[in-house]
Amino acid sequence: MDDDARTGQDAAAPGAGTGREFHAHGCGEDGGSAAGRLSRRCALTAGGVLALAACGGGESAPTGTGSPSATSGGSEPAPDSGSTAEPEPEPEAEGSGEGAEPEPGAAAPDGEGLVRLSEVPVGSAVPAQAADGRGIVIAQPRPGVVVAYDAECTHKGCSVLVVEDEFVCPCHDSRFAVATGEVLAGPAPTPLVRVPVRVEGGVVVEGA
Incomplete structure (x- = not known):
């Protein structure tokens, strides 16, 4: 082909x-x-x-709009607890400071008070000082009953000491009764000299 x-x-x-x-x-x-x-x-x-x-x-990536924003829709911030109003000053208590009235049972004004009655033991005595500067001893033989004496021993003028229920002279050992001031043992020749006192408002003061 x-x-x-x-x-x-x-x-x-x-x-x-x-x-x-x-x-x-x-x-x-x-x-x-x-x-x-x-x-x-x-x-x-x-x-x-x-x-x-x-x-x-046609499918698109998730935009993430479904999750709530951390800053949107939140509650208002709580008030600052540190910012508080300044406290008002408390008024001073009445009767405090200078010029306050004395409490019941305190020493009387103008040096009249000698000692509180509660400080004097029943059946014994305590030393004190009179308004004129003399040394005295104040005794409470029975509850509420007070007596006072000049602290000078009637022998040579030494100041007696309080020894339980007696006044004892440290110089020559004279002894005196707390309730009466009588001589319990010499050489003191006479009792202690009495000093008039009374109780006012729980305080022992000078005067009959």
Whole structure:
């Protein structure tokens, strides 16, 4: 067969070349009906891929608007507990400080008070000082009953000491009774000199 005859046969079979092109692209086979079915299948497949790509592209990343903001919608800050009003100064108690009235039983004004009655033991005595500066001894023989004497011993003028229920002279050991001032033992010749006192408001003061 010469060259002109082969060229005519190739031109008379166009479908054969078309089938090879479909096969080369993966969606074709030789034959007319098979090539049509495969073309529709490739079209459906391609359409599905495009649809999936469109659906996937339409999804957006979460914006995070669902979570509440840390600063939005919060409550107002609590008031500062450190800023409080300054306390008002408390008024001074009445009767305190200078010029306050003396409590009941305190020493009388103007030096009249000698000692509190509660400080004089019952059945004994305590030393004190008179308004003129003399030393005296104040005794409480019975509850509420007080007597006072000059503290000078009637022998040589030494100041007597209080020893339980007696006054004792440290110079020559003369002894005197607390309740009466009488001499219990010499050489003192006479009793102690009596000093008039009384009780006012629980305080022993001078005077009858």
